[in-house]
Amino acid sequence: xxxxxxxxxxxxxxxxxxxxxxxxxxxxxxxxxxxxxxxxxxxxxxxxxxxxxxxxxxxxxxxxxxxxxxxxxxxxxxxxxxxxxxxxxxxxxxxxxxxxxxxxxxxxxxxxxxxxxxxxxxxxxxxxxxxxxxxxxxxxxxxxxxxxxxxxxxxxxxxxxxxxxxxxxxxxxxxxxxxxxxxxxxxxxxxxxxxxxxxxxxxxxxxxxxxxxxxxxxxxxxxxxxxxxxxxxxxxxx
Amino acid sequence: xxxxxxxxxxxxxxxxxxxxxxxxxxxxxxxxxxxxxxxxxxxxxxxxxxxxxxxxxxxxxxxxxxxxxxxxxxxxxxxxxxxxxxxxxxxxxxxxxxxxxxxxxxxxxxxxxxxxxxxxxxxxxxxxxxxxxxxxxxxxxxxxxxxxxxxxxxxxxxxxxxxxxxxxxxxxxxxxxxxxxxxxxxxxxxxxxxxxxxxxxxxxxxxxxxxxxxxxxxxxxxxxxxxxxxxxxxxxxxxxxxxxxxxxxxxxxxxxxxxx
Numbered sequence: 001x002x003x004x005x006x007x008x009x010x011x012x013x014x015x016x017x018x019x020x021x022x023x024x025x026x027x028x029x030x031x032x033x034x035x036x037x038x039x040x041x042x043x044x045x046x047x048x049x050x051x052x053x054x055x056x057x058x059x060x061x062x063x064x065x066x067x068x069x070x071x072x073x074x075x076x077x078x079x080x081x082x083x084x085x086x087x088x089x090x091x092x093x094x095x096x097x098x099x100x101x102x103x104x105x106x107x108x109x110x111x112x113x114x115x116x117x118x119x120x121x122x123x124x125x126x127x128x129x130x131x132x133x134x135x136x137x138x139x140x141x142x143x144x145x146x147x148x149x150x151x152x153x154x155x156x157x158x159x160x161x162x163x164x165x166x167x168x169x170x171x172x173x174x175x176x177x178x179x180x181x182x183x184x185x186x187x188x189x190x191x192x193x194x195x196x197x198x199x200x201x202x203x204x205x206x207x208x209x210x211x212x213x214x215x216x217x218x219x220x221x222x223x224x225x226x227x228x229x230x231x232x233x234x235x236x237x238x
Numbered sequence: 239x240x241x242x243x244x245x246x247x248x249x250x251x252x253x254x255x256x257x258x259x260x261x262x263x264x265x266x267x268x269x270x271x272x273x274x275x276x277x278x279x280x281x282x283x284x285x286x287x288x289x290x291x292x293x294x295x296x297x298x299x300x301x302x303x304x305x306x307x308x309x310x311x312x313x314x315x316x317x318x319x320x321x322x323x324x325x326x327x328x329x330x331x332x333x334x335x336x337x338x339x340x341x342x343x344x345x346x347x348x349x350x351x352x353x354x355x356x357x358x359x360x361x362x363x364x365x366x367x368x369x370x371x372x373x374x375x376x377x378x379x380x381x382x383x384x385x386x387x388x389x390x391x392x393x394x395x396x397x398x399x400x401x402x403x404x405x406x407x408x409x410x411x412x413x414x415x416x417x418x419x420x421x422x423x424x425x426x427x428x429x430x431x432x433x434x435x436x437x438x439x440x441x442x443x444x445x446x447x448x449x450x451x452x453x454x455x456x457x458x459x460x461x462x463x464x465x466x467x468x469x470x471x472x473x474x475x476x477x478x479x480x481x482x483x484x485x486x487x488x489x490x491x492x493x494x495x496x497x498x
Contacts, residue, residue, distance in 0.1 A: 011497070048316045050498040069320050077316035083309040085249035092245065099241040100317045139313070149316075 001026045001061065001178065002047055002147065008055035009042055016042045018202035019056060024147070029169065029179040031189045034199035035230060040182045041080065043199065044149055047180070048077055073101070076145040080152045082136035086125035090116065090135055093124060097139050105142030113164055114138065130156040141168060148172070150181040154188060166192060186222040198226070200233060239323040239330075242314070246331025250303070256339050259295060263343025271351045277358040278448065281365055284344065285444055288369050289437050290405060293376040296336060297401045300380030303332050305390050312498050325493045329381050329486065333374040340369050364447040368440035371478045375436045376401065378485030385492050408435050416456065425460050432457045433473075436481040443474040 002024040009017040016039045024030055032040045045051040047058060049065055049072065057064055060071040084093050094107050111117060114134040119127060127135065133156040140148065154162055169179060169192055183189060189196065189210065196213055198206040206213055206229070210222055217225040250256055266287055270280040304311075307328065314324045344366060353359050380397040387393035412431055416424060432438045438457060445458040446467045461470040 045312075045498065050312060050315050052495065052497060069318055071318075072316060073318040075316065077313070079309060079312050079316070081309045083306075084313075085245065085307065085310060087249045087252040088245060092248070096241065096245045097313075097317065100314065100319055102318075 002180075003059045003062075004043075004047070004056065005058075006056035007043070007046060007053050007058065009039075009046060009051060009053050016202055017046070017053070017056075020202075020204045022197065022204060022207075024178060024180055025195060026146075026178050027173070027176050028194040029173060029181070029192050030195040030197060031193035032180065032182045032197045032199060033189065033226065034205075038199040039202045040199055041151060044151055044180065044182065048072065048075065048149065074146050076140045076143055076148040078136055078140040078148070078150040078153055080155070082129070082132040082156075084124045084132070084135070087123055089121050089123055090127075091120045093135065094139065094142070098142075101143060103143060105139075106144070107138055107142040110138040110141055110168075113168065114161060130158060130161070133157055134161060137165060137168075141172070145177070147178045147180065150179065152183055153181060154183060154185055186226070190222055198229070200229070205229065239327040242324055242327025243330045243334070246303075246328050247335050250299075250332060250335035251338065255299075256335055259336070260339040260343040262291075263340060264346055267344055267347030268350075271347050277348070277351070277353065277356055278361065280348075281358065281361050281444075282448070285365055285441070288340075288344075288365065289372070289440060292340065292369050292372040293401050293405060293437060296333075296373045296376030297380040297397045299332050299336055300329075300377040301384045301394050301397045303328070304381055304384035305393070315498055321493050322490050325381075325385075325489055326486070329378060329489060332381070333377045336373045336377065337370045340373060341366055344369065361444070361448050364444050368443055368478070371482060372436060372440055375478070375481045375485065378482065378489065382485050382488050382492065385489060385496065404435055404437055409438070412438075425464065428457050428460050429464065432461070433477045436478060439474045439477050439481070443471055443478070446470045446474070 004020070004022040004024075006019045006021060007017050008015075008019045016037075022043075032043060034040050042051055046053050047065075049069065052066075057066075059065065060074065063071065065071055088096070094105065098105050111120065114137060116131070116134055116138065119131060119135075124132065124135070137153070140150070153165060157165060166188070173179065181193075193210060196206065196208060196210055197204055198213070206216065208216075213222065213225050214220065217228050219225040219228060263284075267280070267284060270283050271277070274280050274283070311324065311328075315321065345362070348362050353362060379400055383397045383400070384393045387396065412428075412435075415431070416428065419427070432442060441455075442458050442461050445455070446462060449467065461474070464470070465473055
């Protein structure tokens with residue numbers, strides 16, 4: 001599984017990740033939360049090898065991921081923004097990702113699940129934002145990976161697609177898959193996440209279940225608990 | 239790499255701009271050929287268009303394509319595939335699709351006109367070759383500039399400045415230098431300066447091929463006298479190859495370290 005040790009990342013003078021440890025629990029859904037700019041996306045991208053940390057170590061199954069690309073075979077990634085080559089069709093894009101990964105994906109059932117049957121021959125530039133996000137989901141889930149990393153998976157989805165996504169995640173979890181996701185939709189976190197990791201200014205501020213977080217902050221829902229943490233933080237470091 | 243190349247190529251070749259680019263060369267070639275009725279003249283006129291337009295289009299496509307595929311690159315980078323294959327594939331995809339538009343757009347009018355059997359076929363081939371070289375060189379340079387600059391406006395501006403410099407400013411500076419130093423033997427300097435500008439190199443290559451001394455200009459004449467036509471062309475070809483490889487080397491080096 002994924003282990004993070006003392007990870008540090010700077011962009012110029014801006015310290016985004018300030019050296020923390022984190023291990024991703026297998027078979028669980030971990031939500032990474034935090035205000036804008038707290039380092040969520042940087043953390044995810046470091047795990048994927050898109051961002052190269054300045055310090056610390058990330059390992060997958062005990063092997064360091066630096067200068068290694070093979071381990072990505074075990075990761076399914078859903079990027080935050082779904083933008084693809086404009087003149088390719090949905091079908092061609094799926095074929096492209098299959099060729100790049102060198103394995104056949106199970107796209108047919110996902111295409112049906114997200115009602116994309118009529119869009120397969122459409123060029124990607126003709127698709128709406130929500131439809132592109134569904135294509136994005138197909139690309140991520142069509143491969144059988146032990147870990148899925150989802151960056152804002154719900155963006156642009158209509159309520160039906162959202163329910164189908166939640167069902168999909170739950171089904172996959174039952175098969176023992178591990179999830180790491182970021183989102184600003186607290187109801188989604190309350191509903192599906194087993195673990196919360198709350199990042200604040202490049203460090204892990206809280207780690208535990210959502211019930212533990214509510215108890216710690218003495219609040220009735222996550223949104224309020226988080227708002228309270230942020231207000232406290234703001235009062236200490238104005 | 240070939241997989242990325244294939245899709246990047248298909249994506250671009252279907253874009254409206256590739257077709258417009260093709261049509262531009264096709265129409266220009268037709269008009270020049272049928273109006274002048276002289277293959278050599280048409281080639282020289284086309285050369286003048288090519289040497290401005292090809293680097294410009296390579297520059298614009300290189301920058302735009304990189305910035306437009308920024309999010310898609312992230313998706314590709316998260317796949318089990320080494321970084322260099324992604325960027326090499328993308329770069330070659332742009333270069334090849336532009337080269338195809340250029341090749342067909344320029345060659346077809348000559349084919350219709352009946353170039354086969356004419357002695358000018360070698361000159362046309364040289365023009366096509368330099369056009370393809372310039373496409374790859376400027377695509378490579380602008381792709382690298384886009385890779386280095388997160389800020390799109392800055393990247394775009396810098397790439398255009400490089401094109402402007404190599405297309406126009408460089409020649410002016412060159413001429414000024416030759417004028418200032420006209421009392422001294424400056425052949426070596428002239429050769430050196432020509433090697434440092436791929437557009438000049440391409441021009442020299444074609445002039446040596448056409449063997450029109452009146453059009454050679456100073457550097458062409460120097461090349462001609464120093465190396466003769468054969469060696470002169472070989473040297474320009476070698477220098478153009480170096481110009482093609484260097485940006486790719488920089489792209490690979492930068493892509494290895496970059497955060498996305």
